[in-house]
Amino acid sequence: MVNQSRSERDRRVGVLLHPTALPDSPVCGSFGRPAREWIKALAGHGVSVWQILPLAPPDGTGSPYSSPSSFALNPWLLDAEDLAEESFLASSALESLPGADAKAEATSVLDFQLADARASALGRALAAHWPQQSSSRKQQFERWRVDQTHWLTDHVNFVVLRDQHNGLPWWSWPHPLAVQQPAALAQWRLHHGEALLEQELLQWHLDRQWQRLRVQARDLNIEILGDLPFYVARDSADVWSHRSLFSIAADGRLRLQSGVPPDYFSETGQLWGTPVYSWARHRRTGFRWWRNRLKRQWRLADRLRLDHFRALAGFWAVPGDDDTAQNGEWQRSPGHELLRLLRRDAGGTLPIVAEDLGVITPDVERLRDRFRLPGMKVLQFAFDGNPRNPYLPCNIKGRRWVVYTGTHDNPTTIGWWQRLDESSRRQVGELLGCHVEAPGWQLMELGMATSAELVVSPLQDLLHLDDQARFNTPGTVGGNWCWRMGAFDEALQGALKGYGERAATWGR
Template sequence: MHFKVAAEDKTNHRYSGVLVHPTSFPSPYGIGDMGRGAHEFIDFLAMAGQHLWQVLPLGPSGNGNSPYQSYSVFAGQTLLISPELLIEKKLLTEADVHPIPEFNADRVDYDKVTTYKTSLFKKAYEHFRHTADKNLLEEYDSFQSNNQYWLDDYCLYMAGKDYHNGLPWYEWEDSLLDPTPKERASWMKLLASEIDYYRFIQFAFFSQWYELKDYANKKGIAIIGDIPIFTAPDSADVWANKELFKLDSKGYPLEVAGVPPDYFSATGQLWGNPLYDWDAMKDDGYRWWIERVRNQLDQVDYIRIDHFRGFEAYWAVPAGEKTAMNGKWKKGPGEALFEAIQKALGEELPIFAEDLGIITPEVEKLRNTLGFPGMKILQFGFDGTGESTFLPHQLSTRNCICYTGTHDNDTTCGWYEHTNEQNKDKVRRYMNTDASSVSWDFIRTCLGTIAKYAIFPVQDLLKLGSEHRMNTPGTATGNWEFRYRSGLLDEGMAKGLKQMTELFGRWG
């Protein structure tokens, strides 16, 4: 089934699906991966009559293990590589993976997982270096050829980080911080083995990911990816494209990204990402963004762009500020960026706009002009006793995505447990329920809205509480660690979800 359709689909189809990052899948290796747990999840979606699977950004996570602070917006998160699938490819043996450390089945211990999996990847790389499998070698050559735009920069950057014991690139010596062609060639030679290793594990990631995507598409499941609007300061993207960012002569940001005080934080959110030099990007024909979107649309079927409002105007905070309160709004590239991307790719863009937070008429106009669906969060509709544009009867367009909650929200059960009694009463009366299965009440309500797309986190399917939320904005620890156990998404749940989905005319 082919899903490359415009985001503003004029048909009457209605879709629904589940938000879960692959790190959350069941696996004996300490973190979800692209092996058995991922395939069983896709089987569950198909059995449950769902047609969408939404993930978080798939890049290699950096600071705080956040997928929104990645070492590269092009590369893959290699911790998601399945040891079982490497064994099938004869890149590992059963003996290589044992003994498997005792991992927490409910949380990801990133340090412990990284230590274990890195040892496996080193073994797999040694097997690969001596392989006689011509098909595998041809696939590897093809991968390198198809990813030239970013692959060498990323692998040199990662090898450079290893060489400098993890220091950020802006603390490296000048010959690698901003190398001449001759200096770059010298570093490529010095770090050749390490660079080749990073090429290999990226090849392993994308080989498994494309097989998984193909499996999902053949089951009628489209994948919604996620693009953070900004890049991490310590990333291959900034290091290799300094001229496209607002940096000083040493590589430090002049201003950083964030948002002013909002629902999630009274002092705003200080993200710390360097800001784009949009004039430089325009002069370059927005080439970096074109390649970024091209790369993402090769990996997924739809893209959710995080912090879409930043393309109309973004919150710029002077470097060195302790909170985001003293920033100011600056104009973004607007329509011109997306017109350039669409012209280059030659197709309408299947993009979802994360349009939460401080949304002005100018942001709404940009979203509507481009035809991108925006987001409606049911929890927000019941966070107060008055009217809200997030309530189902206030939805004004089909061209939107209704969520029970997102990765940044508490789980629905957790939200209901901790909200005030007036809000609880509003939920019970609005949904005509005793709230004994409140997360499923929210799912049912979400499915019943006019929204073309309905999405709910896996935690809501499993009726999980606050201790299982994915992320708490504004906190630095304990995030991105959620896992669920094998067998919880069972046939009975699939049957119930399918009946509810069909009742509300979601595409089946």
């Protein structure tokens, strides 16, 4: 955890920005100079929390919430310039990387295919230059590889196998490999050492670069608030290598799948298509997979927002062959048992923020409060005319809350305001006691008027950006996860400065 120099009673502000959206690098934001500049900018203006989305490799749509690995890092984020400066790459290799001729300031939209191609080329270049590395570097790599064996071997096997089978899901591979027959897998590995090394080197360098950022953040008293999806993708290294822990058959058929039941917003509910957990098996193994997963994530972040927290109290299980969520049923989760173990692993205090949005039942609230976890309040949800709306600032009681203007799944606050009906606009104005001219900033000030311990604003709101800068629109395909900020310019510095100044006077 970050060693906070401020009083425990002090309240803080944070900015939500995923590293892929950082500027000043080819193709994609990186763990190199752009991230270092960002952390310095936050610290220099009194913003003490950087919230990120999952750092895992994304799926084919760019989403980090349906990753092929719960443990690996996204190769798009590896900084090639830092690698060349450290002589892990030949300087000439930079010139041949895909996107090398792109002007960093012109890459305002992330191109997934180009990012994939660049990461693959970077892996090949690292492996080609590896024989020239010193014995001490090779020893460092070997120690790291042994330490991370519990996830690394499965991950690199999965990535290389899927690549060799043209991106087909694991259940479409030859049966001996699909079910991980040890002899077949060992024989296959003998013939693919170079490709496996490429993936291992990518993950090692990603881990090195991110840990260097963690040290910088700690030194500058910046907390990194990470994000953990509850479920994992059906076509993932996790499910392939630990099939018994999930409700899935050997042929990839879902026995039970995840989702949420029908509600006011959807007559058929939401069907997510990921396998639910076989909790009885997790219990018999002492929740080893979950505990390893959280230990890994706490090495990457100081705290974690646990997505879909309500599934730790009870989860909606839908028959695997159904194409809507209507016929599901609620099943109990061993959330109390799991959280108790995780709290012990974390040293007595559980560094988790519970994503408790939507329809939340008393059992979920009891579980959250039993472990003294902060919940979430999103101000864009507050203004429906109902005086008992739980997201209204006047109804946010106590400190154990993280208040957001909006999240990565919401429109920007400018976009939200542009579509807001006149009655709701009047409600916002009456609560503020003034005319609404800068919705993002004014919602943020309403958040600061609460007693919450932390207020987080997406960077887009601080920069007054409309929905052209929206990061994700749930239920849509295309155009998501690809926004990037323009530059470390005066507009950014001014926004962070103003944010920090407001935080300095918060509550006085």
